[in-house]
Amino acid sequence: MEALKLEQVVKQYGEKTAVNGINLKVEQGEIYGLLGANGAGKTTTMRMVLGLIYPDEGKILYNGKPFSNELQHLMGYLPEERGLYPKVKVSDQIIYLARLRGMAAGDAEKSLRYWLDRFEVPEYYNKKIEELSKGNQQKMGFIAAVVHKPQILVLDEAFSGLDPVNVELLKDTVKELRDQGTSILFSTHRMEHVEELCRHITILDRSNTVVQGEIREIKKSYPREEVILRTAGEVPGLEGIAGVTAVQRQERGYVLSISEIGAAQQILQHAIVAGEVEHFEIKEPTLNQIFIRAVGESNE
């Protein structure tokens, strides 16, 4: 049974269609990547999942059941423009939010202390949000989203605006939550995070689903178009090989774009003839490239 399932969900704002028939399934203990350019419908989809707004068509099922107010207790949400009360103490507001989601005050406090220790900032317990740096405010927002041990966690741009150390810290935390069985719906612009964390993704473009599936499968379905070649000496005449569309000379070798996979072998043979080959790789397309292609194509 999927923890979360969206079936043909449509949302319209007046004339404008914000989400056009999205389908997706999030298994228990899975991080699901929701990608898309700005205004593609990610946030609308997430808000529908959270029950903030109702879909105009289609169904959203949670463990096979439709939305009900009790489900609010099982969900955690870190909005993109995260906010907490600036003038209220961290402990006061996070315990308040946890209690609103059905946690007892004592448990909420224990959980908050655990998370503050986890992020190595126990001294923030009595601080006001406005006294913290932006990155630390974001950590508090993250704690507010997970303090009540949600089963479904919705993270909208969780890592934006954080320094690399804190990104790693949050990434490890998210993985840990996944391993504990939390289902996570995750949106971001940063493809390397998606490749590291997610198994399945959906790429939205202007309210339509353009790419969907397991990352590995998606990558396989896209032609490999890049060859990396490192040699001891120069390799002249690479441009002459049929199927090579571009050659880029780099410090320690070449990056070549090819239009058909057969060209790769010819490049290798050509290089061997020319001299010693140190490194040869036919690169999988990166998600970044896939994203740009998918979104770019539909924009044409």
Add this chain to the structure above:
Amino acid sequence: MNKMGTIIGFTFKNKVKTKAFLITTLIMVILLSIGMNIPYFIKVFKGEDKADGGNRSQIAVIAEPGNPAAELLLSSAAPAAPADQEEDTFAVTFASYPSADDAALKEGMDKGDIEGYLTFGEASGEGLPPVTYHSEDGELDGELQTYLQSALQAVNTQLIVGDKLTDSQVAAMYAPVTIATQELSAGGTQGGEEAEQTAATINYVVVYVLLILFFMSIMMTGNMISAEVTSEKSSRIMEILITSASPLTQMFGKVIGIFLVGLMQIAIIALSVTANLMLPHNSGILADFELDLSQLSIGLLVYGLILYILGYFLYALIYAAVGSIVSRTEDLGQAVMPIMMIGFVNFYVPLFSIWSPDTTLIKVASFIPFTSPLSMLLRIGVGQVAFWEIAVSLVILLVTTFVFGWLAAKIYRTGVLMYGKRPSIKEIRKAMKAYKI
């Protein structure tokens, strides 16, 4: 319900802890305490003046012995100064000196013991000869002038009347004329009307105080609510809140939480008023203003509380709804303007009609939901009102509050997720249809 309690508690705790609330309440208590103690301070200062002898003036009378006007004036000195009122009474004593060059007079003038002296001119015809007042600065201050005038007037009368009238006849001449009033009643319910006609002064004071208190409280708490909602929206915590508790629960939790804050503020003010009245030196204040607490109608306080609660909720819910459609705190002032205007009408109509509480304006206003809380309070306190009128007004107010509560909930549900520019009424109406609260 559990969540509602949590929200009420959180709202209350955080509002009461804010500096704004603490400072406003403190200032109000201080101002009230100062105001209530002003009569006492005045007494204290007056008392000091008296110790310097400033309140008892001595006026010299320069006249030949045997001048009838001077003799009458001297014999009338210090008329009717009851001992128990001495603090407030302005007293003048007259002393006779043979001439303006008299050494004792000069010494007295120099030392300030004698304020000035009177001289009489040539008598021309009947009555008092012209009188001149001489003093250092040549001025005759208001109180002294009044006193001298009435004293000289009496002398004048006595000079003219001579012994043609008896003393009691003269006294009767001076007795103030009284005009009694009696209202003619068509319905013949004279007994009831008479009781209301004489609405005790204390009720006027209480109505006045309640008008101001309720107006301030409703306006302040209303603004608090809308500011709170807007700041939750602009700080984006709203999205988290709304995934945790239904908007309806949140709105009512907030409105009730701030209601308790307002109630507490009123309680603090009431306590400080009571405490000030209890101070030993203030025990005479009410009596001084001819106020009698026992005349205070309890009904006024009970109805006042009911009207306050209903009025508060009506305004607070609308403030919450307005707050919910504004995304930025800067835009809030403009958005709450219309509702503030109505609030001012609610306040000023009864305030300006406090001495004529039975005009058609007030009667109409006391049935219109937005103005009825304070206008009805005025009528109950100092006007004439039948029970059915109160009942009808309360029912209208109650129903309106419910209708607006429902409407506010819908707007709130819609508004809290609308960002960007302030939505038009059409947009709100369209979006509202999408939610079943």
